[in-house]
Amino acid sequence: MKLLYFAWLKQRIGVAEETVAPPAEVRTVAALVDWLRARGPGYAQAFADLSTIRVAVNQEFARLDAAIGPDDEVALFPPVTGG
Amino acid sequence: MKLLYFAWLKQRIGVAEETVAPPAEVRTVAALVDWLRARGPGYAQAFADLSTIRVAVNQEFARLDAAIGPDDEVALFPPVTGG
Amino acid sequence: MIRVQQEDFDVGAEMARLTAGRTGIGGVACFVGLVRDVAGGDAVAAMTLEHYPGMTEKALARIVAEAEARWPLDGVVVVHRYGRLLPGDRIVLVATASGHREAAFESCAFLMDWLKTKAPFWKREETPAGERWVAARAEDDAAAARWKAGES
Amino acid sequence: MIRVQQEDFDVGAEMARLTAGRTGIGGVACFVGLVRDVAGGDAVAAMTLEHYPGMTEKALARIVAEAEARWPLDGVVVVHRYGRLLPGDRIVLVATASGHREAAFESCAFLMDWLKTKAPFWKREETPAGERWVAARAEDDAAAARWKAGES
Numbered sequence: 001m002k003l004l005y006f007a008w009l010k011q012r013i014g015v016a017e018e019t020v021a022p023p024a025e026v027r028t029v030a031a032l033v034d035w036l037r038a039r040g041p042g043y044a045q046a047f048a049d050l051s052t053i054r055v056a057v058n059q060e061f062a063r064l065d066a067a068i069g070p071d072d073e074v075a076l077f078p079p080v081t082g083g
Numbered sequence: 084m085k086l087l088y089f090a091w092l093k094q095r096i097g098v099a100e101e102t103v104a105p106p107a108e109v110r111t112v113a114a115l116v117d118w119l120r121a122r123g124p125g126y127a128q129a130f131a132d133l134s135t136i137r138v139a140v141n142q143e144f145a146r147l148d149a150a151i152g153p154d155d156e157v158a159l160f161p162p163v164t165g166g
Numbered sequence: 167m168i169r170v171q172q173e174d175f176d177v178g179a180e181m182a183r184l185t186a187g188r189t190g191i192g193g194v195a196c197f198v199g200l201v202r203d204v205a206g207g208d209a210v211a212a213m214t215l216e217h218y219p220g221m222t223e224k225a226l227a228r229i230v231a232e233a234e235a236r237w238p239l240d241g242v243v244v245v246h247r248y249g250r251l252l253p254g255d256r257i258v259l260v261a262t263a264s265g266h267r268e269a270a271f272e273s274c275a276f277l278m279d280w281l282k283t284k285a286p287f288w289k290r291e292e293t294p295a296g297e298r299w300v301a302a303r304a305e306d307d308a309a310a311a312r313w314k315a316g317e318s
Numbered sequence: 319m320i321r322v323q324q325e326d327f328d329v330g331a332e333m334a335r336l337t338a339g340r341t342g343i344g345g346v347a348c349f350v351g352l353v354r355d356v357a358g359g360d361a362v363a364a365m366t367l368e369h370y371p372g373m374t375e376k377a378l379a380r381i382v383a384e385a386e387a388r389w390p391l392d393g394v395v396v397v398h399r400y401g402r403l404l405p406g407d408r409i410v411l412v413a414t415a416s417g418h419r420e421a422a423f424e425s426c427a428f429l430m431d432w433l434k435t436k437a438p439f440w441k442r443e444e445t446p447a448g449e450r451w452v453a454a455r456a457e458d459d460a461a462a463a464r465w466k467a468g469e470s
Contacts, residue, residue: 006370007440008451056438059373075370075438079454082367082398082439083351083410083430089218090288091299139286142221158218158286162302165215165246165287166199166258166278178330181350189355189405195426196348197419198333203341253341267349268461271427274347278419309420 001032001070005046006077009053012046021070029055029074030064047076054079084115084153088129089160092136095129104153112138112157113147130159137162167242168226170217172249175259184241184263191240195270196261197278203253205300208293213300215248215257218286222246225285233262233277237269244277246287276313283310319394320378322369324401327411336393336415343392347422348413349430355405357452360445367400367409370438374398377437385414385429389421396429398439428465435462 004017022035033050036043047053055062056075068074087100105118116133119126130136138145139158151157167183169175177198185191201213230242241263251257260277264270289300319335321327329350337343353365382394393415403409412429416422441452 004370006368006438007442056370056373059370059376061377061436075373077370077438078440078451080435080438081441081452081454082369082437083434083458087218089216089286090290139218139221142218142224144225144284158221160218160286161288161299163283163286164289164300164302165217165285166282166306176330177333178328181329185352185406187406189353191352191406192354193352194350196350197423198346198348199419200337200343200345201341202344202417254337254339254343265354267351267427267430271349271423271430275423278423 001068002073003036004073004075006075009046009077013042027067027069028064029057029062029066029068032068032074033064033076052078084151085156086119087156087158089158092129092160096125110150110152111147112140112145112149112151115151115157116147116159135161167244168223168230169245170219170222170226171245171247174247174256175245177256177259180243180245180259181261184243184261188240188263190265191263192265193267193270194261194263195267195274196259197274198256199258199278201251201253201255201257205291205293208291208295210253210291210293212250212252212292213257214250214290214292216288216290217246217248221286226281229277229280229284232280233273236276237262237264237273238266239264239269239273242273242277244281246281246285248287279306279309279313282306319396320375320382321397322371322374322378323397323399326399326408327397329408329411332395332397332411333413336395336413340392340415342417343415344417345419345422346413346415347419347426348411349426350408351410351430353403353405353407353409357443357445360443360447362405362443362445364402364404364444365409366402366442366444368440368442369398369400373438378433381429381432381436384432385425388428389414389416389425390418391416391421391425394425394429396433398433398437400439431458431461431465434458 005013010016026035033047037047057066088096093099109118116130120130243261245259262270262273395413397411414422414425
């Protein structure tokens with residue numbers, strides 16, 4: 001599973017992109033975030049407040065309960081501020 | 084009194100601009116139009132339907148009952164269609 | 167800045183001038199009106215714009231002042247052409263600069279709506295059936311009227 | 319036409335390209351967003367725009383398709399920059415061409431509102447107090463939501 005982080009999420013976690021292999025029971029974005037939190041303090045801090053997190057699965061906006069699998073590209077980022 | 088005509092009013096009347104000296108009892112635009120109607124068939128035709136006429140006195144939009152005097156510039160034209 | 171002229175204008179240059187050397191402007195909204203090749207189902211070969219020199223500039227200045235009173239604007243440009251124009255030719259440019267995009271968009275739409283109903287321009291079209299004066303559109307009156315509530 | 323690029327763009331050229339060789343377009347509405355030198359009361363020395371390559375283009379294409387479904391448009395241009403920009407620099411251009419000015423204005427405002435809330439861009443400001451990420455504005459969510467009724 002390919003993960004991407006943007007903006008301050010990327011800075012707190014310290015990487016822009018990584019490939020992970022979470023256990024099979026991680027089937028949603030929410031479960032993925034829970035699993036990531038345990039990976040270290042940067043992750044725990046980045047995901048402390050889920051209301052500030054937005055998600056895209058395979059480059060489409062998705063919800064925290066969206067289903068994900070090993071071949072998906074999952075991006076986590078704060079609310080967008082372009083324009 | 085200086086008169087100006089625009090668009091199809093100018094074409095029907097046949098002049099763009101003229102200086103007239105109506106009698107003293109012509110004190111409003113409406114009275115002026117009545118007086119002009121008697122000047123010839125072009126005028127009568129141009130002013131046949133007052134709902135299609137707009138007025139400016141001294142380069143400001145005005146109503147048919149606006150007061151006018153010998154030193155005023157009075158313009159008569161159809162509704163504007165710029166932009 | 168208000169200009170009434172026969173010659174064409176440069177949209178990019180007008181917009182750049184509005185913001186040149188200024189760094190507090192969040193956005194510029196702009197509208198360019200063009201001559202269409204068809205009107206009321208008839209082909210239009212050319213369009214001639216007549217106006218009322220003297221009054222036109224005053225009317226445009228008043229409309230711009232009204233926009234500036236209603237929205238916090240950092241700059242306004244209005245350029246309106248007259249004379250004979252061909253399909254595809256630019257007729258009018260309105261551009262408004264503001265710290266906020268809502269103010270820029272709204273004031274630009276307002277200026278176009280009022281300009282269409284309160285500035286002394288008249289259009290004549292050349293069609294296969296001959297020349298004809300463009301009639302005022304009820305939609306334009308309605309568009310202008312929607313800004314009426316706050317009219318000063 | 320949608321472009322995501324680091325380099326600046328030429329507003330006049332983009333608008334001219336939208337209408338070049340076409341004579342059925344009545345008007346072009348356009349908006350250019352610029353970097354402001356102040357935000358939340360603090361001086362802004364520079365702004366860096368980050369985006370999500372791949373998704374950005376898809377998100378913009380979807381937003382443009384939505385505008386084209388809602389209004390009769392003859393053309394749309396969206397150019398959005400990324401990278402480090404200085405106050406006064408252009409960030410984004412949205413231009414819409416239509417037979418009617420209402421459609422051009424509305425679709426242009428719609429595109430800006432949706433772009434601000436549905437395209438994956440993030441802004442970081444350099445201020446005297448250090449760098450900070452721009453927070454999403456509730457006003458932008460509200461502006462985007464007003465187009466929701468007809469959302470397909």
